Amino acid sequence: MTAEKKAKCSTGLTGNIAVAYAMKQINPDVVAAYPITPSTTVVEEFSSYVADGAVTTELITVESEHSAMSACIGAAAAGARVMTATSSQGLALMWEMLYIASGMRLPIVMTCVNRALSAPLNIHCDHSDSMGARDSGWIQLYSETVQEAYDNVVQAVRIAEHGNLLLPVMVCLDGFITSHSIENLCVFDDDTVKGFIGEYKLNQPSLLDVEHPTSYGAVALPDSYIESRRQLAEAMINAKDVITDVAKEYEKVSGRHYGLMERYMMDDADAAIVIMSSAAGTTKVAVDEMRKRGLKVGLLKPRVFRPFPYIEIADALKNIKSVAVLDRADSYSSFGGPLFTEIRSSLYELDKRPKIISRIFGLGGREYGVQDAVKIFEELLKIKETGKVDKLYNYITVRE
Amino acid sequence: MATLKELTGKKELFAGGHRLCSGCGIPPIVRLILRSTEHPIVASTATGCLEVGTSIYPYTSWRIPWIHSAFENTAATISGIETAYRALKKRGRLPADKEIKFVAFGGDGGTYDIGLQALSGALERRHSFLYVCYDNGAYMNTGIQRSSSTPFGANTTTSPVGEVIPGKQEFRKDLTKIVIAHNVPYAAQASPHNWKDLNNKAQKALAINGPTFLNIISPCPLGWYTKPEESIEIAKVAVDTCFWPLYEVENSILKVNYKPKEKRAIEDWLKMQGRFKHLFLPNNKWMIDKFQEYINKEWERLLMLDGKQV
Numbered sequence: 120m121t122a123e124k125k126a127k128c129s130t131g132l133t134g135n136i137a138v139a140y141a142m143k144q145i146n147p148d149v150v151a152a153y154p155i156t157p158s159t160t161v162v163e164e165f166s167s168y169v170a171d172g173a174v175t176t177e178l179i180t181v182e183s184e185h186s187a188m189s190a191c192i193g194a195a196a197a198g199a200r201v202m203t204a205t206s207s208q209g210l211a212l213m214w215e216m217l218y219i220a221s222g223m224r225l226p227i228v229m230t231c232v233n234r235a236l237s238a239p240l241n242i243h244c245d246h247s248d249s250m251g252a253r254d255s256g257w258i259q260l261y262s263e264t265v266q267e268a269y270d271n272v273v274q275a276v277r278i279a280e281h282g283n284l285l286l287p288v289m290v291c292l293d294g295f296i297t298s299h300s301i302e303n304l305c306v307f308d309d310d311t312v313k314g315f316i317g318e319y320k321l322n323q324p325s326l327l328d329v330e331h332p333t334s335y336g337a338v339a340l341p342d343s344y345i346e347s348r349r350q351l352a353e354a355m356i357n358a359k360d361v362i363t364d365v366a367k368e369y370e371k372v373s374g375r376h377y378g379l380m381e382r383y384m385m386d387d388a389d390a391a392i393v394i395m396s397s398a399a400g401t402t403k404v405a406v407d408e409m410r411k412r413g414l415k416v417g418l419l420k421p422r423v424f425r426p427f428p429y430i431e432i433a434d435a436l437k438n439i440k441s442v443a444v445l446d447r448a449d450s451y452s453s454f455g456g457p458l459f460t461e462i463r464s465s466l467y468e469l470d471k472r473p474k475i476i477s478r479i480f481g482l483g484g485r486e487y488g489v490q491d492a493v494k495i496f497e498e499l500l501k502i503k504e505t506g507k508v509d510k511l512y513n514y515i516t517v518r519e
Numbered sequence: 520m521a522t523l524k525e526l527t528g529k530k531e532l533f534a535g536g537h538r539l540c541s542g543c544g545i546p547p548i549v550r551l552i553l554r555s556t557e558h559p560i561v562a563s564t565a566t567g568c569l570e571v572g573t574s575i576y577p578y579t580s581w582r583i584p585w586i587h588s589a590f591e592n593t594a595a596t597i598s599g600i601e602t603a604y605r606a607l608k609k610r611g612r613l614p615a616d617k618e619i620k621f622v623a624f625g626g627d628g629g630t631y632d633i634g635l636q637a638l639s640g641a642l643e644r645r646h647s648f649l650y651v652c653y654d655n656g657a658y659m660n661t662g663i664q665r666s667s668s669t670p671f672g673a674n675t676t677t678s679p680v681g682e683v684i685p686g687k688q689e690f691r692k693d694l695t696k697i698v699i700a701h702n703v704p705y706a707a708q709a710s711p712h713n714w715k716d717l718n719n720k721a722q723k724a725l726a727i728n729g730p731t732f733l734n735i736i737s738p739c740p741l742g743w744y745t746k747p748e749e750s751i752e753i754a755k756v757a758v759d760t761c762f763w764p765l766y767e768v769e770n771s772i773l774k775v776n777y778k779p780k781e782k783r784a785i786e787d788w789l790k791m792q793g794r795f796k797h798l799f800l801p802n803n804k805w806m807i808d809k810f811q812e813y814i815n816k817e818w819e820r821l822l823m824l825d826g827k828q829v
Contacts, residue, residue, distance in 0.1 A: 176606070181595060183636060186592060186594075186595035186641075190599030193563065193597060194600065197561075197607075199602075215589055216592070326584040329583070332581065335586035
């Protein structure tokens with residue numbers, strides 16, 4: 120059967136329903152979740168699959184996100200294939216447990232529907248939540264569209280459970296922008312998903328193997344703690360190849376290409392914007408407009424933020440004269456957003472480095488439009504001409 | 520119910536050589552609990568004395584599958600394990616006739632305070648597990664800070680005896696009562712000095728399908744300023760003074776398991792422990808009186824409920 124025949128295309132789904140649908144096709148052993156806006160409809164939809172018998176998953180409707188991740192950890196350590204979803208404050212409440220999930224090397228898959236953090240309270244999109252969890256030892260994949268969110272969830276299962284990794288994976292999509300808007304996408308039939316992810320092969324000891332008792336989460340003193348963390352770091356180094364390999368296999372089944380990043384009109388570009396998730400789509404329109412005006416601009420959209428593909432990113436930007444990194448979260452370092460500092464650092468080894476600026480945009484759901492991207496491109500082209508950066512770090516889309 | 524001979528003949532699942540203090544009430548509690556079922560048992564432990572004292576890598580005292588994930592979530596962690604057990608059975612990845620029991624251990628800090636939410640959630644969701652609180656009445660692992668289980672008047676590092684305030688000013692939270700309010704099929708209070716009663720209760724709890732709870736007084740020589748060799752005697756006096764009544768609630772019926780022939784004065788228990796030394800200064804006598812009054816009231820309340828539906 121060809122990929123086209125296997126896939127049911129032109130299905131209109133919101134991002135959250137597409138994620139829930141992928142979860143339904145994956146049919147995990149256990150889902151433990153606490154609903155939080157804007158990821159709520161993932162949990163709601165999945166609950167109705169459970170209620171209707173469309174999945175045989177055991178659903179734990181926990182009393183908090185902290186307990187959601189704790190229950191996921193218990194279930195994963197017991198040998199179950201485990202998933203959950205959250206957003207914003209919910210992810211922040213899980214923060215302690217994120218480190219424990221990765222430290223125990225449990226292949227949990229979580230969807231993070233990106234949303235701003237309080238205060239002030241805000242339910243709309245930015246990346247402050249997942250960026251806050253960037254150092255927790257989780258793989259992070261970012262999705263531009265509903266299609267990518269669906270595809271990333273399916274791939275995440277394979278990545279997390281890979282014997283060389285055993286790392287938890289977070290699939291991010293933009294709150295309301297992607298989570299609640301309906302897009303056409305191709306979904307697989309159930310058997311294709313089942314075939315792609317395979318039967319769950321346990322690569323770590325199970326707490327239910329009572330004949331071979333294992334202790335999980337022991338005390339590690341200074342004579343052993345660093346070794347355990349070093350192993351986690353090694354796994355993250357291995358993750359880049361695993362993500363790439365899984366994407367190649369996925370392409371065979373789906374016909375859709377995924378890599379560590381997407382390059383859009385980058386081959387001959389003088390100036391480029393680096394931006395993640397749904398805002399990349401808006402930026403592509405701006406690239407097209409600029410190209411119509413004969414201006415050589417391009418876009419680099421990282422898909423994988425953890426592990427950070429610094430070699431590939433440096434390679435993609437090496438011939439660009441001026442680069443703007445647009446962060447939908449600030450790190451409050453007074454120096455630049457989290458994506459910016461990592462990209463700037465990636466470029467350090469280059470003999471000839473592009474000029475680079477950090478721009479924070481879209482916090483708390485503030486609109487980011489084509490014109491905003493156009494303005495950035497114009498600034499970049501001016502930097503290219505003059506060789507001068509006026510402001511290294513600045514906010515855009517803000518009323519001043 | 521098992522005889523002492525039967526119990527001692529069973530395989531030891533909690534290995535010696537752990538790093539818990541001498542005279543600590545926790546090891547005899549854990550050993551007895553793990554012996555209270557014929558089935559394999561999986562444990563989850565909150566951060567605290569028990570976890571730190573038994574799992575220093577590369578060693579472990581646990582001859583059963585065991586997990587510690589964090590401080591406030593042992594009930595949530597066991598929820599996940601118990602759910603995975605049901606899920607894998609349903610899917611045929613575990614034999615349908617394979618019976619495994621689940622137990623969560625937490626101290627009073629990890630249960631009464633930071634872990635209360637997770638405990639309440641797990642009880643409400645009706646997971647099949649036994650929750651055991653070893654209650655030594657303070658955050659002993661981190662240097663004897665007061666918990667909501669710390670008795671009235673106790674001297675701790677965060678309720679110290681000062682010039683103006685003589686120790687802890689609040690009575691302890693009645694967690695057992697809170698758990699009972701969740702309408703669990705079985706909840707009880709026990710003491711390590713009465714091994715028979717403790718063992719009976721653990722056997723009952725572990726045989727039930729649903730959430731069950733044991734609150735067990737656990738003497739702590741370090742935090743109570745007592746002699747290690749007196750721990751079990753001090754637990755007994757706690758019960759004889761009715762500071763720690765032994766009772767159970769089974770299918771909503773409350774039963775007082777032990778009624779002392781002569782209820783001893785709370786003074787007898789307080790004077791055994793350095794943490795209450797200041798109560799015996801003449802100007803603090805009111806505190807002992809207040810403590811006694813509180814205990815009398817609580818004991819009378821229990822006797823009134825004895826044999827009744829709660």
